Amino acid sequence: MGRTGFVVQRLLLLVPVAVGVTIIVFFMVHLIPGDPAATILGIHATPKAIALLHKQWGLNRPLVSQYWLFIDRLFHGNLGQSLYYGGPVSSLIWSHLPPTLWLLAYAVVLTVLISVPLAVLAASKRDGVRDHVVRAVPLVGLGMPQFWLGFLLIYGFAISLRIFPVSGYGAGFTGHLQSMFLPGLTVAFALTPVVIRSLRASMINVLQAEYIVTARSKGVPPHRLFLRHVLRNAVIPAVTVLAINIGFLIGATVIIEQVFAIPGIGQLMIDSIFQRDFPVVQGVTLVFGVMVVLVNLLADLAYAALDPRVRFDR
């Protein structure tokens, strides 16, 4: 099977995954006690006003028929209306998606920029001092709670040094580049130790391979040897680790978005859960699910790009 067939197959697989996600989310959200009318009306919630809102939102119908309506709309490309804001869910998600994608992309880029040189540094002299330092120090980033690390970075770079804005998403490309640096770095700090470890381990493995010995004996210069032969072959396990971790990270962005006041879909998710804005919770979870599947697909495609031996058989 060729690459196109593989991609099509994986994209088709999205449909059952998405339907599964909707079933779980729909019924779980409705299982939690709580009522969106309670949020909107607050202490002014008279039984009459609650009944009117329920009727308007269709919440007085049986759960199964509500789900059916949701699925029916979904297949027509309609995620429904937000109970809280009243507007279409899809436009809410569209407006909140870019900041989250920015955050993820920035974090991945920074992770690569930090971890690749450090892993090379560590692997080039196994069990040496720099190896131990590179393996130990980044673990601090993994151990620190992200919200705390975020506030430390804000204090240091935004309040004291005033290099970066305190928080927010910024305006325009350079604005985003500037505003999203600290949040991206916070996420990268948590990712780097994992990537360094896996990259270092596989590089050490590759270094012992026969083709490296051959290359060395043929007189390939060290920097070329590392880049062309070692790194390229060692990077595949690291890509897997990175992809899996991005999956987890999509959940972690919720905290980072809160700390840095980024209007992303993590923030939207939290708000809509508290408001019991069922259609928005369902929509955002669906997007999260699709994102995880797509990231894994990209990782698979990256294998093939990195290693021509990888085939799309399975």
Next chain:
Amino acid sequence: MKHKTTTAITLIAVSALMALAGCGGSSGSGSGGSTASSGTPVKGGDLVIARTADSQSMNNTTVFDNESIWVFEQIFQTLYTVTPNGKGVQPELATSYKVSADKKTYTFTLRSGVKFSTGQPMTSADVKFSLDQSRAAAKGWGYIDTAIKSVAAPTPSTVVVNLKYPWAPLLADLSLFSNGIVPANYGGKTETQFYNAPVGTGPFKWDYWHKGSALKLVANPNYWVKGEPYLNSVTWTDVPSDNTRELQLKGGQAQIDEFPAWSTVSSLKTTPNVTMNLFNSTRTDYLAFNETSKPFQDVHVRRAISLAINRAALVKAVLFGNGKPANSVFPPQVPYYQAATQGLQYNLAEAKAEMAKSSVPKGFSTTILVSSGFSDDLTIATVLQSELKPLGINLKIQQLDPNTANTNQQNLKYDMTLTYWTMDIPDPDELATFAVDPNSGARSFFTAYDNPTVVKDTHDAEQTLATSARQDLYNTIQSDAAADAFMAFLYYSPYAYATTSNVHGFYVTPLGNYHLENVWMSK
């Protein structure tokens, strides 16, 4: 007797407001003052307010959340508006009114020269349309206008409001934002289209709203007060984290931090370039008892608990000293509040005596429902846990996410819970009705409290126009409600807003409203 108010009162009121705006003076951190206002106002500047949550909707007739109200109050204006002390009304889009001998017909004269931000003049047709829409809002604030029978617009500058019966809170009701004036027929748009980009006569006009992120208004060039507003624009940004809002203020990214955490108030008072404001508010925090849950139908149990609470200690623990113990169901900033009502204050001996008279003299086990994530509420619950021990009450804290907690409270699925109220209108009627009448509003603040005498007094007060007779009724209501201890009145707290020190004239009324046309920023 005929009432007549004139434009002179407007002038007095406006100058009073300006004087108030200036009275913050040197410190600006005193209770009830406004931000420092030294110097002459300068034009320009873009104000950023970092707030705790997003708005919900700009539909002033149906929305209950403050984050929406405080925004559209800069766009929509009312015939009469609340005075700076929060206890009365002053003319806004109307200049005067006359009332008929039977007190059932009010004739308002509209201010001339008022235009919408589109440039179109405001007439009585707009007022009639607005009031009719507001009255019809069954899911919203329609109940506020129940006394109104009809509204007529005999001439372009005159509006007649016909009442079903004499109604004391009418002007206060008309000052509520839900009775704000919008263009007739929404200026040719549908209701939904209109509220997506609302148009009003206020100092600011619509720019954009990125939901969950930021909402921006810009100065209205057609505003009827010449020279105002001073600011070019106001942007509200949604920053739920207390820490991040404070950091944005210190980093100069925002000029106003809405509701800094109480624990940070004292340090913000000494932070350079920051002014910590504590404005008098009408917020009252209560401990509610569910009278459908045993043993809270027993007045002695409720009184015993009320008497066992050391309110001064609560103010210290929760508000870090920035508040006052409560004595009445009404807060001090509400007309007809009675300072002389003792309420039930901390007295452990009396509490034990009440407990001995109750159906559970040896004590009992019960729960207090608390919304998770609200550290103040958890502190109160923890303090109560230890304070109720001497009465033999074993209190378990039940933490649920805010929405579930809210729903359980509304469905009377709790034993005790914490709740609060802030005033919407400068008249105690709305609060009294919601708090003590189980049949109208919210089942006596979801306590199921039902004392027919108190209910009757509340409705009598609505139709009593003589001030002293009304005061007598509200005095009785306050002392009866305190004696029945249907809730324990805990404390009164101020509105905390930290601003950068280049913000001037920022003042919050006890009802929580602020008028940004008075705000200016020095360079």
